[in-house]
Amino acid sequence: xxxxxxxxxxxxxxxxxxxxxxxxxxxxxxxxxxxxxxxxxxxxxxxxxxxxxxxxxxxxxxxxxxxxxxxxxxxxxxxxxxxxxxxxxxxxxxxxxxxxxxxxxxxxxxxxxxxxxxxxxxxxxxxxxxxxxxxxxxxxxxxxxxxxxxxxxxxxxxxxxxxxxxxxxxxxxxxxxxxxxxxxxxxxxxxxxxxxxxxxxxxxxxxxxxxxxxxxxxxxxxxxxxxxxxxxxxxxxxxxxxxxxxxxxxxxxxxxxxxxxxxxxxxxxxxxxxxxxxxxxxxxxxxxxxxxxxxxxxxxxxxxxxxxxxxxxxxxxxxxxxxxxxxxxxxxx
Amino acid sequence: xxxxxxxxxxxxxxxxxxxxxxxxxxxxxxxxxxxxxxxxxxxxxxxxxxxxxxxxxxxxxxxxxxxxxxxxxxxxxxxxxxxxxxxxxxxxxxxxxxxxxxxxxxxxxxxxxxxxxxxxxxxxxxxxxxxxxxxxxxxxxxxxxxxxxxxxxxxxxxxxxxxxxxxxxxxxxxxxxxxxxxxxxxxxxxxxxxxxxxxxxxxxxxxxxxxxxxxxxxxxxxxxxxxxxxxxxxxxxxxxxxxxxxxxxxxxxxxxxxxxxxxxxxxxxxxxxxxxxxxxxxxxxxxxxxxxxxxxxxxxxxxxxxxxxxxxxxxxxxxxxxxxxxxxxxxxxxx
Numbered sequence: 001x002x003x004x005x006x007x008x009x010x011x012x013x014x015x016x017x018x019x020x021x022x023x024x025x026x027x028x029x030x031x032x033x034x035x036x037x038x039x040x041x042x043x044x045x046x047x048x049x050x051x052x053x054x055x056x057x058x059x060x061x062x063x064x065x066x067x068x069x070x071x072x073x074x075x076x077x078x079x080x081x082x083x084x085x086x087x088x089x090x091x092x093x094x095x096x097x098x099x100x101x102x103x104x105x106x107x108x109x110x111x112x113x114x115x116x117x118x119x120x121x122x123x124x125x126x127x128x129x130x131x132x133x134x135x136x137x138x139x140x141x142x143x144x145x146x147x148x149x150x151x152x153x154x155x156x157x158x159x160x161x162x163x164x165x166x167x168x169x170x171x172x173x174x175x176x177x178x179x180x181x182x183x184x185x186x187x188x189x190x191x192x193x194x195x196x197x198x199x200x201x202x203x204x205x206x207x208x209x210x211x212x213x214x215x216x217x218x219x220x221x222x223x224x225x226x227x228x229x230x231x232x233x234x235x236x237x238x239x240x241x242x243x244x245x246x247x248x249x250x251x252x253x254x255x256x257x258x259x260x261x262x263x264x265x266x267x268x269x270x271x272x273x274x275x276x277x278x279x280x281x282x283x284x285x286x287x288x289x290x291x292x293x294x295x296x297x298x299x300x301x302x303x304x305x306x307x308x309x310x311x312x313x314x315x316x317x318x319x320x321x322x323x324x325x326x327x328x329x330x331x332x333x
Numbered sequence: 334x335x336x337x338x339x340x341x342x343x344x345x346x347x348x349x350x351x352x353x354x355x356x357x358x359x360x361x362x363x364x365x366x367x368x369x370x371x372x373x374x375x376x377x378x379x380x381x382x383x384x385x386x387x388x389x390x391x392x393x394x395x396x397x398x399x400x401x402x403x404x405x406x407x408x409x410x411x412x413x414x415x416x417x418x419x420x421x422x423x424x425x426x427x428x429x430x431x432x433x434x435x436x437x438x439x440x441x442x443x444x445x446x447x448x449x450x451x452x453x454x455x456x457x458x459x460x461x462x463x464x465x466x467x468x469x470x471x472x473x474x475x476x477x478x479x480x481x482x483x484x485x486x487x488x489x490x491x492x493x494x495x496x497x498x499x500x501x502x503x504x505x506x507x508x509x510x511x512x513x514x515x516x517x518x519x520x521x522x523x524x525x526x527x528x529x530x531x532x533x534x535x536x537x538x539x540x541x542x543x544x545x546x547x548x549x550x551x552x553x554x555x556x557x558x559x560x561x562x563x564x565x566x567x568x569x570x571x572x573x574x575x576x577x578x579x580x581x582x583x584x585x586x587x588x589x590x591x592x593x594x595x596x597x598x599x600x601x602x603x604x605x606x607x608x609x610x611x612x613x614x615x616x617x618x619x620x621x622x623x624x625x626x627x628x629x630x631x632x633x634x635x636x637x638x639x640x641x642x643x644x645x646x647x648x649x650x651x652x653x654x655x656x657x658x659x660x661x662x663x664x665x666x667x668x
Contacts, residue, residue, distance in 0.1 A: 015422045040485040043416040049387035050423050069409045073377055073443050081384040084353050104469075105411045106478030131442075140444025147350060147378040 002328030003298050006032035006306035008063070008211050011041035013310065015050060018042070021309045021316060022051045025058070028320040029327030032059035034093070034175075034211070034306050037066075039101035045078045052086045059089045063175065064157050066097030067119040068107045073144045076126040080149025088152075093175045094119055095157035100237075111137050113162045120154055120170050127151025155209060159184075159239065161191045168195025173207030173304075179234045179281045183246040185210060185300045209304035212297055213282035215311070216318045220285035224278035226311070231281055232269040236261035247280050283307070287318050291325055341638030343666045344370035345659070346401075346554055346646040347389075349379030356385065357392035359649050359656065366660040367667040370397035370429070372554075372646050375404065377439040383416045390424045397427050401515065402497045404435030405453045405476045406445045410460035411484075418465070418486040425489035431515045432457050433497025449475045451503045458494055458512050465492065495552065499580050504528035508535030513550035518648075519575040519621050522636040524584040525553055529641035550644065553637055557647035558624035559658045564650065566610070568624045572617065573609035577601040588620050623647055623662075630662050 007025040009018050022033050033051055035044040044062035051060055060082070065075055075092070083090045096112045109115075118136040125132045126146050134141040156167035157175035167174040174192050176185060189208060196206055213230055217223040234240060235257045244254045253272045260269035278284040283293040297305050309319040345363045347356050360371050371389050375382040382400035390398045398420075403413055413430075421428040434450040447453070456474030463470045464484040472479045495515040496507035507514050514532045516525055529551055536546040558568035576585065577598045585592050593612055600609035618624050623633040623645070637645050649659040 015419065037415075039411060040415065040483050042422070042486060043383075043412065043419040045381075045384055046387050046416050046419040046423070049384050050391065052388075053391045069412050071407055071443060074381060074407055077377070077379065077381040078384045081353070081380040081388070084380070085384075085388050104479070104481040104483070105409060106480055106482075141442070142444050143442040144439075144444075145378050145442070147376075148380065 003326060004031040004304055005294075005323050005326050006030055006034055006059075006209070006304055007309050007323070008034035008036055008306045009042075009047065010036050010308065011038045011044070011047070015042065015047070018047060019050065019054050021320075022058075023054045024316070024320045025309060025323060026055045028323040030058060030323050031327070032061055032304065032306065034061045034063045036063045036211075039098065039105065045082065048082055048090070049085065052082075057089055059091060060086055061091045061093055061155070063093040063155075064095040064097065065092060066095060066102065067115050067138060068097060068102055068109055069105060071139050072119060072122045072126060072141070076123055076146055076151070079152055080127065080146060083152055084149055091153040091155060091173070092123075093155035093157045094123075095175075096163065112160075113166055116156060116163055117166055117170060120156065123154065124151060153207075155207070159188060159243070164188055164191035165195035165198065168192035168201065168206055169199035171206055173209055176210035176302075178211035178213040178308075179231055179240065180210070180243055181246045181280050182296060182300050184243045185297070185302065187246070189301045207303050208301060209306055210297070210302045212294070212305050212307050214290060214294075214307045214319065215278070215282065215284040216287060216290050216315055216322065217311070218286060218318070220289055223286070224275050224284045227278035227282050227284035228270055228273045228275070229266075231277055232257060232260075232266060232273055235273075236269070243281070247277070250274055250277055250280060252277065287322055290322050294322070294326060341634065341643050341645060341666070342369040343634060343663045344368050344372060344552075344644055344646045345649050345663075346372040346374060347385065348374050348648065349376045349382065349385065353380070353385070353388055356389060360389045360393050360396070362656070362660060363649065363663060364393045364396040366663040368396060368663050369644055369667065370399055370646070372399040372401045372431075372552075374554075375400065375402045375435070377407070377436065377443065383420065386428070387420055387423070390420065390427060395427065397429055398424070399429045399431060399495075401431040401495070402433040402435060403430060404433060404440065405457035405474070406435055406440050406447055406450075407443060410457055410464060410474070410477055410479065411482045414461050414464035414484045415486065417461070417492050418484055418488055421488050421490065421492050422486060429493040429495065430461075431495035431497045432461070432512070433515075434499070434503075451506050454496055454503065455506050455510050458496060458510050461494060462511060493550065495550070498528055498532075499578075500583075501528045501531040505531040505535040508532040508546075509539045513552065515551075516553040516642070518554035518556055519572055519581065519584070520553060520555075521584055521588040521620050522640040523587045525637060525642055526640035527587065533641075551642050552644040552646055553642045554646050555633075555637065556622040556624070557630070557650060557655070557659055557662070558618075558622065559650075559655055560624075560626045560629070561654060564652070564655050565615075565618060565624055567651070568622045569613050569618050570606060570610045572621055573597060573606060573613045574601060576613065576621075577609065584621075588617070590614065590617050590620060592617055627658065627661055627665065630658075631665055634662070634666055
C-alpha cells in the first residue's frame with residue numbers, strides 16, 4: 001500500500017495560491033491539507049472553509065489552534081460549522097502556540113500541560129452536546145452548550161516531552177513541528193509512545209503526523225540554499241536547542257544564529273548553517289533527492305508525513321509531482 | 334440630520350441556527366432578489382459567524398457578508414483581525430463586521446462577566462482598526478492587551494466595522510469611533526431614531542464633519558413575518574423572548590403601548606413563552622417588527638428609513654411562504 005502524504009500551508013502565501021495548491025494536492029493524491037495558524041497571517045478556520053469548495057474528499061485540518069487565544073466554545077462552534085459544510089473529513093490540531101507571538105497579543109502560556117489537557121477534554125464535552133461545567137486553568141464553563149453539530153478528531157501538536165506524552169495519552173493524533181532531524185523525530189515519537197502506554201492506548205490508535213519542510217528545484221543547490229534561509233529563521237527560537245544538538249557533527253552555533261536575529265541581521269545567520277543542515281533538518285534538493293529523503297522520514301515512524309508545496313510555480317509543480325510519485329498516483333485523474 | 338428619510342435598502346440576516354444548506358440556498362436567492370448584504374449573528378452554541386460568512390461568500394457572487402455581534406468578551410482582536418483579513422482576501426470588497434457586547438446569559442455560561450461592556454466594545458473596534466493598518470499595535474483594552482501584535486495580511490479593500498448597539502448609550506459611544514452603527518432587532522422606529530441621534534451627536538462632538546457623519550452607515554435588524562396567522566404568531570413569540578431584556582424598557586416606553594414588561598420577564602423566567610407571547614399585543618408586533626402584508630411591511634421598512642436607518646436586515650423566515658414574502662419585500666424596496 002502506498003504511503004499517505006499531506007500538505008501543509010503556513011499562511012504566508014496568498015489565498016489564491018493556497019486554493020491552487022489545495023486543488024493540485026488532492027489531484028496528486030495527497031491525503032490531507034493542514035492549515036497552520038501563524039499569528040498575523042491567514043486564519044486557519046477561514047482557509048479550511050475556503051478549501052472546501054475546491055476539493056472533494058481530502059481531509060482538512062485547521063492547525064495549531066491555541067487555547068490561550070481561542071476559548072473552547074467558539075472553537076467548538078467553528079469546527080462544527082466546518083464539519084457541517086465539509087462532512088466528516090475535518091480534524092483539528094491544537095497546540096500551546098508560539099510563545100513570542102502569544103506575548104505580543106498579551107498572553108502568557110501558563111501551565112501548558114494542564115491547559116492542553118483541559119482544552120481537549122472540554123472541546124470533546126462541548127461536541128457531545130450536553131451543558132458543560134468546567135473550572136479550567138484559563139477559562140470557566142457554566143453550562144455552555146452547543147446547539148448543533150458534531151465534533152472531529154483532535155490532534156495535539158508539540159515538540160516538548162510533557163505535552164507529547166499528554167498527546168499520546170489523550171489525543172486522536174499527534175503532530176510534530178517541522179525542521180526536526182530524524183533523531184529528534186524518533187525521540188519525540190518515543191515520548192508519544194510513553195503517553196500511549198500511560199493511557200493504555202492501543203497500538204495504532206494515535207495517528208502520528210509531522211510537518212516536514214521541503215524545498216525542491218531542478219538545481220539541488222538552489223533548493224538547499226533556500227532551505228537554509230527557512231531554517232535560520234526557525235532556529236532564531238531557543239526552542240530548537242535540543243533538536244540542533246541532535247546533529248552534533250554539523251557544529252551549528254545556535255547562540256550565534258539567535259544573536260544575528262536579535263540584531264535583525266538574518267543574512268549573517270546563514271553563515272552559521274552548513275549546506276548539510278538543509279537535508280538533516282528538512283528535505284531539500286532535486287525531485288529525486290526529495291523522494292529519497294522523504295522515504296527516510298516515512299521510515300522514522302510517522303503515519304502522516306506532511307510536506308509544504310511552496311516557491312515558484314515550477315517548484316510547486318515539482319512538489320506535486322513528488323506527491324504523486326510517493327502516493328502512487330493521482331486521484332480523479 | 335437623521336430626520337430626513339434616507340434611501341434605504343434591505344438585506345438579510347442569519348442567526349446561526351439555520352442549517353448550512355438552508356443558509357446557502359436563502360443567501361443565493363436573496364442575492365438574486367437584490368438584497369444589499371447578508372449578516373450572520375454570532376450566537377454562542379450556534380454556527381460560528383466567521384465560518385458561516387466564508388460558506389455564504391462561497392455560495393454567492395458579489396453580495397457583502399457581515400459576521401456580526403463579535404464579542405470582545407470571547408474573541409481576541411488579533412485572531413479576529415486575521416480571520417476578517419483572510420476572508421477579505423478571498424472575496425475582496427465584500428466583507429464587513431460588527432462588534433457587540435454579546436448575549437450576557439450566553440457569556441455567563443462561558444464563565445464570563447461583562448464588566449465595562451460598552452468600553453470593551455469600543456476598545457475592540459479600535460484594536461481592529463489599528464491592526465488593519467498593519468503596524469505593531471500596543472493597546473490596553475478592557476478584555477485584551479496588545480504588545481506589538483501585527484497583522485501581516487494586507488486588506489485588498491477596506492473592511493467596514495459596525496458597533497452593535499442595544500441602547501442609545503452604546504450608540505453614542507459608537508459615534509465617537511470610526512465605526513458604523515448597527516441596531517439590534519425588536520426596536521420601535523422611534524427608539525431607533527433616538528439611537529441614531531445619539532450616534533450622530535457623538536460623532537459630531539468627536540470632530541467628524543456633518544457630511545462625513547451623514548455618510549456613515551447605520552443598519553438595523555428586524556424580525557420579519559407575513560400576515561399569515563402562524564407567521565405573525567412566530568414573530569410575536571420572538572419578540573416576547575426579546576422583550577424580556579430589561580434594556581428594552583426605554584424602547585417599550587417610547588412606543589406608547591401598554592406592555593407589561595415585568596409580566597413578560599416573569600413568564601420567560603418560568604419558561605412560559607406562551608404566557609409571555611400573550612402579553613405582546615398585535616400592535617406591538619406591528620410596532621417592533623416588519624410583519625404583515627407586503628404593503629404593510631414596506632411601510633414599516635420606510636418607518637425605519639425615516640428614523641435614519643439606511644439598511645434594514647430581516648430574517649428570511651422558516652417556511653417557504655415566508656421566504657417568498659421576504660424576497661418579494663427585498664425586490665419591492667431595493668428595486
